[in-house]
Amino acid sequence: xxxxASTKSASPTVLSLAQLLEQQPSTAPPCLVEPGLLPPQGxxxxxxxxxxxxxxxxxxxxxxxxxxxxxLGFSIPAPRRVLICQFELPVPQFVSRLSLMRRALGAAADQxxxxxxxxxxxxxxxxQGLNHFVAAARAAAAEILVLDPLYSTHDQDENxxxxxxxxxxxxxxxxxxxxxxxxxxHHVRKSIGRHEIGSAxxxxxxxxxxxxxxxxxxxxxxxxxxxxxxxxxxYAASQPPRLLQLDPRTLWFSSAEKPPAxxxxxxxxxxxxxxxxxxxxxDKVRYNQLRDQIMNATECSKxxxxxxxxxxxxxxxxxxxxGHYHLLL
Numbered sequence: 001x002x003x004x005a006s007t008k009s010a011s012p013t014v015l016s017l018a019q020l021l022e023q024q025p026s027t028a029p030p031c032l033v034e035p036g037l038l039p040p041q042g043x044x045x046x047x048x049x050x051x052x053x054x055x056x057x058x059x060x061x062x063x064x065x066x067x068x069x070x071x072l073g074f075s076i077p078a079p080r081r082v083l084i085c086q087f088e089l090p091v092p093q094f095v096s097r098l099s100l101m102r103r104a105l106g107a108a109a110d111q112x113x114x115x116x117x118x119x120x121x122x123x124x125x126x127x128q129g130l131n132h133f134v135a136a137a138r139a140a141a142a143e144i145l146v147l148d149p150l151y152s153t154h155d156q157d158e159n160x161x162x163x164x165x166x167x168x169x170x171x172x173x174x175x176x177x178x179x180x181x182x183x184x185x186h187h188v189r190k191s192i193g194r195h196e197i198g199s200a201x202x203x204x205x206x207x208x209x210x211x212x213x214x215x216x217x218x219x220x221x222x223x224x225x226x227x228x229x230x231x232x233x234x235y236a237a238s239q240p241p242r243l244l245q246l247d248p249r250t251l252w253f254s255s256a257e258k259p260p261a262x263x264x265x266x267x268x269x270x271x272x273x274x275x276x277x278x279x280x281x282x283d284k285v286r287y288n289q290l291r292d293q294i295m296n297a298t299e300c301s302k303x304x305x306x307x308x309x310x311x312x313x314x315x316x317x318x319x320x321x322x323g324h325y326h327l328l329l
Contacts, residue, residue: 033076038213041175042212043175043184044212045214048188049188057217058148058183059101060252065112066080066109069108071254072244082112084114085119085146086119086146087120094115125155130174134174134178138178142178143180143181145183147183149186165209193299201214214233216231226256228242269304269307273298273308276297278318284326287325309325
C-alpha cells in the first residue's frame with residue numbers, strides 16, 4: 001500500500017469537539033459492576049493484607065460477571081467476557097478452585113470465563129510481555145481482564161514513584177489496546193490507618209493517577225471470619241462499607257447478616273491518647289513503636305499519629321532522648 005493510501009485509510013487522531021460529540025452514545029453505558037465499582041474500560045484495584053481472601057473474592061467476581069448474575073451484593077447488568085491472568089496457582093489447581101465455585105452457578109459462566117494458561121513469566125514492564133497480554137485479551141474478545149497479583153507482572157521497585165508511574169502507563173496501554181476494563185489485585189502497605197483506602201496500596205501515589213475504583217479488604221477482628229469491604233471511587237458516589245463472610249464449602253463470599261457500623265471520624269488525637277499509648281507500650285520506646293500504638297488505639301492514619309507525636313513533644317507532654325520517647329515525670 002502506498003503512503004498516500006495508507007494516510008487516507010488511517011483514522012484521524014485529532015478531532016473537533018463536534019466530531020467527538022457525534023461519536024458519543026445517546027446514553028452513557030452502564031457500569032460493568034454497579035454501583036460504579038467497575039466502569040466500562042475502567043481500572044479497579046483490589047487490595048488487602050495477605051491471606052484475607054483477595055483472590056477468592058476476585059474469582060467470585062469474575063464468575064459472577066461471566067454468568068451475569070449478582071452473587072456478592074453488586075448489580076451486574078449483563079454477562080461479560082472475562083479473561084483471568086493469575087500467577088499464584090498452577091493451572092490445574094486454579095481450575096479445581098473454579099470448578100468448586102462453579103457448582104453454585106451451573107454452566108452459566110462456562111463460555112464467558114477464560115483463563116490465560118501462559119500468563120506466568122510475562123511482564124507488563126517489558127514490551128514482549130505487554131504484547132502477550134494484549135494478544136491474549138484480543139483472542140478472548142475480553143471485556144474485562146483480571147491481573148492477580150500485580151507484583152507478578154513486573155520487576156519494578158514499588159517504593160520508587162517513577163518506576164510505579166511507568167508500570168501504570170503500561171496498565172493504561174494494556175487497557176487502551178485491549179479496550180477492556182482491568183481488575184488488578186495488589187497488596188497494601190504494612191501499616192495502614194482505619195480510614196485509608198486508595199492510599200493504603202503500595203505505590204499509591206502512582207496508582208491514584210490511573211485507578212477509577214479501589215476496593216480494600218480488611219478483617220475487622222482476627223477472631224472473626226467476616227471481612228469488611230471499603231470503597232473509594234473517582235467518579236461514582238461513595239458507598240458505605242460492607243461485611244462479607246466466606247463459605248469454605250463453596251468458596252463463595254456472601255453478605256453477612258449485620259452491616260458494619262459506620263466508624264466515627266476522629267479528627268484529632270488528643271493528649272490522653274498519646275500519653276496512654278506511650279504508657280501501654282512501656283517507657284523509652286522508639287518512634288515507630290509509639291506511632292503504631294497510637295494508630296492501633298485510635299484507628300487514625302499514619303499521618304495523624306505522626307502529627308500527634310510532634311505536637312506532644314512541642315507541648316512538653318512527652319520527651320525524646322537518644323531516639324526513644326518517654327513520659328515526663
